[in-house]
Amino acid sequence: MRIPIAKPALGEEELEAVKRVLESGILAHGPEVEEFEREFAEYVGVEHAVAVANGTAALDLVLKAYGIGPGDEVVTTPFTFIATANAVLFQGAKPVFADIDPRTFNIDPDSVLEAITPRTRAIIAVDLFGQPADMRALREIAEDRRLVLIEDAAQAHGAEFESRKAGSLGDAAIFSFYATKNMTTGEGGMVVTNDRRVAERVKLLRDHGQAEKYLHVELGYNLRMTSLQAAIGRAQLRKLDRLNEARRANARFLTEGLSKVRGITPPYEDPRCKHVYHQYVVRVEDEFPMGRDELRAFLESRGVGTAVHYPIPIHRQPLYRKLGYPQDICPNAIEASRRVLSLPVHPLLSKSDLEYILECVREAAQRGGR
Numbered sequence: 434m435r436i437p438i439a440k441p442a443l444g445e446e447e448l449e450a451v452k453r454v455l456e457s458g459i460l461a462h463g464p465e466v467e468e469f470e471r472e473f474a475e476y477v478g479v480e481h482a483v484a485v486a487n488g489t490a491a492l493d494l495v496l497k498a499y500g501i502g503p504g505d506e507v508v509t510t511p512f513t514f515i516a517t518a519n520a521v522l523f524q525g526a527k528p529v530f531a532d533i534d535p536r537t538f539n540i541d542p543d544s545v546l547e548a549i550t551p552r553t554r555a556i557i558a559v560d561l562f563g564q565p566a567d568m569r570a571l572r573e574i575a576e577d578r579r580l581v582l583i584e585d586a587a588q589a590h591g592a593e594f595e596s597r598k599a600g601s602l603g604d605a606a607i608f609s610f611y612a613t614k615n616m617t618t619g620e621g622g623m624v625v626t627n628d629r630r631v632a633e634r635v636k637l638l639r640d641h642g643q644a645e646k647y648l649h650v651e652l653g654y655n656l657r658m659t660s661l662q663a664a665i666g667r668a669q670l671r672k673l674d675r676l677n678e679a680r681r682a683n684a685r686f687l688t689e690g691l692s693k694v695r696g697i698t699p700p701y702e703d704p705r706c707k708h709v710y711h712q713y714v715v716r717v718e719d720e721f722p723m724g725r726d727e728l729r730a731f732l733e734s735r736g737v738g739t740a741v742h743y744p745i746p747i748h749r750q751p752l753y754r755k756l757g758y759p760q761d762i763c764p765n766a767i768e769a770s771r772r773v774l775s776l777p778v779h780p781l782l783s784k785s786d787l788e789y790i791l792e793c794v795r796e797a798a799q800r801g802g803r
């Protein structure tokens with residue numbers, strides 16, 4: 434038996450959606466994409482949603498739409514997937530890293546304040562692992578310093594901060610629908626915003642700068658979403674709340690069991706947030722009798738899939754080291770990268786899977802090693 438770390442929840446509805454598109458004969462951009470955009474915008478509670486090929490494209494295009502480019506700095510977290518920072522590099526701008534809050538793993542607003550310079554144009558906050566960043570404090574900073582606040586909600590479909598949905602908390606936000614995300618289209622992404630000009634600009638940029646058929650007003654790309662992706666996305670969106678509730682119930686069960694295990698710190702839930710557990714990430718503390726990597730190997734040997742999100746903070750990646758980033762900044766992110774371990778939390782886990790995961794961690798706690 435093996436329990437995978439992630440598994441997409443796909444069924445008859447998605448099959449039906451794919452069949453519908455194949456029978457329609459409209460495979461590229463078409464009415465399914467427009468319907469998906471409309472339904473997604475309504476779900477998030479924003480005016481505009483623009484579907485694109487993937488979450489990385491969404492980040493690239495939203496930064497470009499705001500005119501961020503050479504000479505500009507963008508403050509973000511080093512404890513995220515690489516795409517968040519690379520999107521800034523792709524614009525010719527400079528990512529500047531602020532440290533994280535060690536409890537939530539999200540960007541620390543006080544550290545953001547320290548990272549701001551006269552060149553700063555934007556902040557990208559990531560709703561890491563399915564829990565929104567401190568968007569109230571970040572909003573205040575962005576307004577005070579006249580910065581664009583972009584929410585990277587790639588991992589947080591359906592999450593909430595003070596009862597508002599992730600994706601509606603900044604000036605614009607992006608989502609990813611990659612295969613392991615809380616809702617998927619295989620590959621896919623979305624830009625959401627209340628700013629009509631930004632939405633229009635992203636629409637142009639994703640489609641060769643084409644304002645009308647064969648009228649090209651600026652240099653753009655082909656980063657469109659297909660109708661097949663959109664149709665699957667519509668089916669997934671209808672299930673999203675149910676899938677998220679299953680993740681949250683799984684997380685509650687794991688947290689209840691793990692809070693009795695010395696040396697394992699379960700995820701912290703900010704009381705202002707609804708956490709949707711894209712990942713269930715524990716910290717392996719020094720009191721635990723095994724190190725993080727040893728515990729991981731032990732669980733894998735017992736058939737429990739695990740992952741480390743993320744083993745290397747972005748400023749320490751070879752690419753960023755070569756760019757000359759100092760290696761000793763953001764100590765909380767460095768410490769987190771040594772301690773974190775993601776356990777399965779996806780909606781297809783059974784009660785006995787969850788019990789088995791707990792049993793294996795308890796066994797590791799008793800075996801010791803160091």
Ligand SMILES: Cc1ncc(COP(=O)(O)O)c(C=O)c1O
Pocket residue numbers: 487488489490513514516517559585587588608609610611620621622
């Ligand atoms: C926080 C974050 N930002 C951006 C992305 C990029 O999304 P995609 O893989 O769809 O390009 C991801 C996803 O993998 C992510 O987790």
